[in-house]
Amino acid sequence: MTPSLNSIISRLHVKQLRLLIALGDHGSLLKAAQQVALTQPGASKALQEIETTFGTPLFNRTNRGLEPTEAGHCAIRYARLIHTDLTHLREELVGLSRGRGGRVAVGVIMGAVPLLTDAISTLIAAHPEMSVEIVEDTSSALLSQIDAGRLDLAICRTTVSQTPQHYESVKLQDETLAVIANVRHPLRRAKKLALKDMEKYRWVVYRANMPMRLLLEREFREAEIRFPMHLLETTSAFATLALLQGNPSFVALVSIDVAQFFASQEMACILPLRLASRSEPYELVTRKGAPLAPAARLLIEALYDKQGIEF
Structure with missing residues (x-):
């Protein structure tokens, strides 16, 4: 049975969290003990106390060292988060002081x-x-x-x-949207484009059901053009840019602010396609x-x- 939250809070110490992080980093009780300035017997006792506090084994003892159980991986992950939060707390307190x-x-x-x-x-x-x-x-x-x-x-x-x-x-x-492409895209010198002109090119888009993706799907639907089946889906600006750089025939839908930044750095060009739909x-x-x-x-x-x- 998992102990109550009050029980965990009253028994858990910050140094124990540091030991968990060190064990996750090294998989060795000796190396973890050295990192947190404990003797090996002291670290072994602290680990037993941690496992008692959480009411479950956190590591399997093997010939190769300590291997986290599923619960151990979970505890290490939250130990890192708490340690990071304490670091941020200190930064903010220093700023306030x-x-x-x-x-x-x-x-x-x-x-x-x-x-x-x-x-x-x-x-x-x-x-x-x-x-x-x-x-x-x-x-x-x-x-x-x-x-x-x-x-x-x-x-x-x-x-x-x-x-x-x-x-x-x-x-x-x-949000105003724009279509961008590699500076060597075949349509880079076009004066005006319609969605029909873009039908044969591979699109880099957001995932399904996201506002920008829904807008593009609506544009294709209202133009009575079948939406592309083979898409490249990402929410990353860097991945979008890398894909465009890697293939001069790709096109991507992004915000006008992102498009203008890429264009100003000559990393992409903005294609002259006007979208009728408005984004949120x-x-x-x-x-x-x-x-x-x-x-x-x-x-x-x-x-x-x-x-x-x-x-």
Whole structure:
């Protein structure tokens, strides 16, 4: 039977978490003990105490050393998360004690990356001691991380959530989409294109049921053209760019901000295809009722300033 949460909290120590991490890194009790400044018997006793605390064996003892069980892998993963959170706590406390700095964790969907990085550049210029963690993912994944307290805020969309009422959201910017390609694409010099002209090319797109993908499917449907069957699906801007660089015939649907950034660096070209459908706007999202750290407030102010929104 798994012990109660109160039992685990009262018995678990930070040094035990460090031992778990070291055991995950080395698979050796001796090396782990050396890393956390324990004797080998002391580390063995600490491991027994940890397994008693969790009520289950965390490692199998083998001739090759200690191999984590399924429960062990789980415990090591959460030990790393707790250690990281404590590191971030210290960074934020140091910033607060100095009257500046601090730390903020922010999520962003691919299309809004240029919008976010522009605001962060302004913020860091004014607060050089601030630390910022940027997580790029889908709206659904980012909202889950906000729920778990791992992100202070995110630029994404609450429309993908079944419980949008759990969030505070402010519209930041409408999203305009563009089609990009390798600078050597056969259509790079075209003056005007229709969707029919793009039918034979391989598309790099978001996964099914995501807003940008649904918009593209609607464009094909309204043009009475069959949607491409063989797609390259990714939510990564870097993967999108790498695919375009690797094959001059590929095309990709991205936000105009991402498209203009790639084009300005001569990494891709924007094809003259006008899309009739409108995409959903970007939202700045926080957890409803959750207190905002000073660093998070500063980033929100920077984002609002860029969009002319009053904080």
